[in-house]
Amino acid sequence: MFNTVIANNLKQFRKSRGWSLSRAALETHVSKAMLGQIEREESSPTMATLWKIAQGFHLPMSVLLEPHSVNPQTLAKHSKTQLCFDDNLQFRVLFPFDPLLCCEMFAHQIAPGKVHLSNPHEIGVIEDIIVITGELQIKLTEHWQSLQAGDTLRFKADQPHGYRNCSSELAVFHNVIHYPKTISDH
Amino acid sequence: MFNTVIANNLKQFRKSRGWSLSRAALETHVSKAMLGQIEREESSPTMATLWKIAQGFHLPMSVLLEPHSVNPQTLAKHSKTQLCFDDNLQFRVLFPFDPLLCCEMFAHQIAPGKVHLSNPHEIGVIEDIIVITGELQIKLTEHWQSLQAGDTLRFKADQPHGYRNCSSELAVFHNVIHYPKTISDH
DNA sequence: CTCTCTTGTACGTTATAACGCACAAACTAT
DNA sequence: ATAGTTTGTGCGTTATAACGTACAAGAGAG
Known part of the structure; x- marks a missing residue:
């Protein structure tokens, strides 16, 4: 369901920032315990909470909500793909x-x-x-x-x-x- | 904040479908009372609830989450320039x-x-x-x-x-x- | 007109989100 | 090695989402 997408995205962005749960809690004003719950899919966040998270990460909401494959920081190459x-x-x-x-x-x-x-x-x-x-x-x-x-x-x-x-x-x-x-x- | 966007979108889509709160509750499996709370911005829905609503309306989540305000303006336009x-x-x-x-x-x-x-x-x-x-x-x-x-x-x-x-x-x-x-x- | 049904809101109850805190494990510094 | 700090998880408490129900007001039918 949708909580999986959010969990994966939150984990990915937090890790790529090098933020601990505590640091992310400071930046987002959402408790460390709640961020952990979201990442482990133990809770479905409200829109208000998700908004705070997006604000804290300086990301648009859509980025948190869209499914992503992991984008490496290294080179990326794509051959001509199927229409x-x-x-x-x-x-x-x-x-x-x-x-x-x-x-x-x-x-x-x-x-x-x-x-x-x-x-x-x-x-x-x-x-x-x-x-x-x-x-x-x-x-x-x-x-x-x-x-x-x-x-x-x-x-x-x-x-x-x-x-x-x-x-x-x-x-x-x-x-x-x-x-x-x-x-x-x- | 973001609950306003969702409230306006939910109201808009429900009205354009001609659905009462009761009908929408049947379609979405979210209680009539909760739908009313969301529309009046008295509650911030969880992602799970929002997902049910989107499913019931057969809409992608993004449509519920995007503001539909008009902000028209072309930022830049360039015709083919000289080499x-x-x-x-x-x-x-x-x-x-x-x-x-x-x-x-x-x-x-x-x-x-x-x-x-x-x-x-x-x-x-x-x-x-x-x-x-x-x-x-x-x-x-x-x-x-x-x-x-x-x-x-x-x-x-x-x-x-x-x-x-x-x-x-x-x-x-x-x-x-x-x-x-x-x-x-x- | 009256009666019935529908609609949206308010309220109390139940379920769960969100919190603060404790703590074991891991990490860092000396 | 020890001591101190950081990290993520679990737990109980608080706050609020989500519910079912009652009801006043509005709409529709006869």
């Missing part, structure tokens, strides 16, 4: 989320005539678009704008946005998602 | 250095038979390579390795490294340079 199909937008992971860099990267393809509308990310998330081939239209604040191959666009992704391809050729673009490094900016 | 020439490596800026994100991004081209050796960056700098077209060889720790189009590589750039193109076609790759957060003056 995944998600509605009208095909994608593959170029770099999975890295808690140190607070970003992840995808390569997307959108076929002629297809539209994809994205749900907003949490506050503070910024996205980069780099058009590789074709022509991509992107919708921001209810307004569609056109990007050519070689164009780039950076926008706040904590708002609804969308992609579509009105041309007659496949559009390929890369998407870097930057997560906020601190939550205290809210 | 610069730097020894054997041609480049153009995709995104200039951003002190908030602590990264910058370039598109590079290296012609057949050319080699480029880079001096080490300061300690902590990490580089991403995304090969767009052609075949690129990259030298790390005195060892050349080959990357194909679609491959990615992340490495520590605070050590000597190099690029070369041994093929008969132009190689194009993108390069994201992540600077450590503590050295945001670039």
Whole structure:
């Protein structure tokens, strides 16, 4: 269940920071005993507690809630991966989320005539678009704008946005998602 | 705080479904009284409870957790820029250095038979390579390795490294340079 | 109109999250 | 080697989540 994801993520981030339970308790204002319980999946934390933990680690909530494989601090290499199909937008992971860099990267393809509308990310998330081939239209604040191959666009992704391809050729673009490094900016 | 986000989202989705608290309780196996408490922000739900709610509404957790506020604005947009020439490596800026994100991004081209050796960056700098077209060889720790189009590589750039193109076609790759957060003056 | 059903809230009870503290084991310094 | 400090776990206590139930108000049916 979901408590496993949180337990693994909390353990991973605490270890990568080199924090003891006591240090983490000081930083998060959640008791050492409770942090231990969460890591051992002996308790399901409330949202308020999870929020304190995320604040203390200066991480967005989503990072605590998403399943992660362990990302080593050493070199990472990825060969061209299989396309995944998600509605009208095909994608593959170029770099999975890295808690140190607070970003992840995808390569997307959108076929002629297809539209994809994205749900907003949490506050503070910024996205980069780099058009590789074709022509991509992107919708921001209810307004569609056109990007050519070689164009780039950076926008706040904590708002609804969308992609579509009105041309007659496949559009390929890369998407870097930057997560906020601190939550205290809210 | 975060309970407000959840309260608003729960209310919104329940209303849009036309579900009463009783119906939602049946679907989610969370008591009517608790759902009401959550919506009125009188209680901070545990992750286990939230999971049941998401399941009952057939929604991913993230939809319950993300604020749906509108914060529209394009941060940066760049059309295809002019190539610069730097020894054997041609480049153009995709995104200039951003002190908030602590990264910058370039598109590079290296012609057949050319080699480029880079001096080490300061300690902590990490580089991403995304090969767009052609075949690129990259030298790390005195060892050349080959990357194909679609491959990615992340490495520590605070050590000597190099690029070369041994093929008969132009190689194009993108390069994201992540600077450590503590050295945001670039 | 009256009667029945539905709805959301309040309240007391039960279950469990979250806490402070003690302590054994491990680690560090002399 | 010993002494002191740190670490993570277990336990009992406190706080609160989650529950079932009662009920006033609202909605719908006849």
